[in-house]
Amino acid sequence: xxxxxxxxxxxxxxxxxxxxxxxxxxxxxxxxxxxxxxxxxxxxxxxxxxxxxxxxxxxxxxxxxxxxxxxxxxxxxxxxxxxxxxxxxxxxxxxxxxxxxxxxxxxxxxxxxxxxxxxxxxxxxxxxxxxxxxxxxxxxxxxxxxxxxxxxxxxxxxxxxxxxxxxxxxxxxxxxxx
Numbered sequence: 277x278x279x280x281x282x283x284x285x286x287x288x289x290x291x292x293x294x295x296x297x298x299x300x301x302x303x304x305x306x307x308x309x310x311x312x313x314x315x316x317x318x319x320x321x322x323x324x325x326x327x328x329x330x331x332x333x334x335x336x337x338x339x340x341x342x343x344x345x346x347x348x349x350x351x352x353x354x355x356x357x358x359x360x361x362x363x364x365x366x367x368x369x370x371x372x373x374x375x376x377x378x379x380x381x382x383x384x385x386x387x388x389x390x391x392x393x394x395x396x397x398x399x400x401x402x403x404x405x406x407x408x409x410x411x412x413x414x415x416x417x418x419x420x421x422x423x424x425x426x427x428x429x430x431x432x433x434x435x436x437x438x439x440x441x442x443x444x445x446x447x448x449x450x451x452x453x454x
Contacts, residue, residue, distance in 0.1 A: 278346070278348070280292070282316075291326060293317050293322050294325060295323075296323055296339065297321075297346070304339075305323065310329030311326075325339070353405065353411035354383065356412075357383050357411055362451075363412075364400060364405050364410070364412050364413055366414070366443075369382055369383070374390070387402060391429060398427055400424060403423050413448065419448070420445055
């Protein structure tokens with residue numbers, strides 16, 4: 277749970293509980309009277325916001341994203357990838373035509389993709405997950421790096437491969453990890 281909507285007797289929202297970093301929440305409560313310490317929640321990390329108050333919609337949307345991000349980061353890196361439905365490099369394995377047969381997906385196979393010989397793990401997965409212990413490559417300031425160029429599905433043309441890299445980076449950006 278990264279947000280909770282508290283409803284009144286008429287089923288109308290009167291507060292939205294959001295997780296913020298403690299200092300950020302304290303600062304926001306000082307700036308906006310429509311924010312109070314988390315209603316029925318941990319008062320240090322959770323904040324209740326009146327959705328129809330004086331909080332600008334853009335700021336409320338930002339806090340929703342922030343709350344999601346903070347809660348997501350509380351899970352293990354593997355669970356984060358599972359929740360996001362992504363591999364370490366931003367690939368949605370379930371959207372691949374080879375998912376299920378012959379490939380079980382990078383997360384389940386620990387990066388040992390079917391097209392690499394001898395059960396060798398993918399270089400991207402090894403670097404991201406095993407070496408640096410990131411949830412995804414989005415945590416790295418060098419994404420996409422040379423390892424991305426060195427790790428390619430041999431069935432892809434050069435153009436398809438470059439599109440694959442662009443798509444994965446765009447996915448990581450879209451979900452707010454980059």
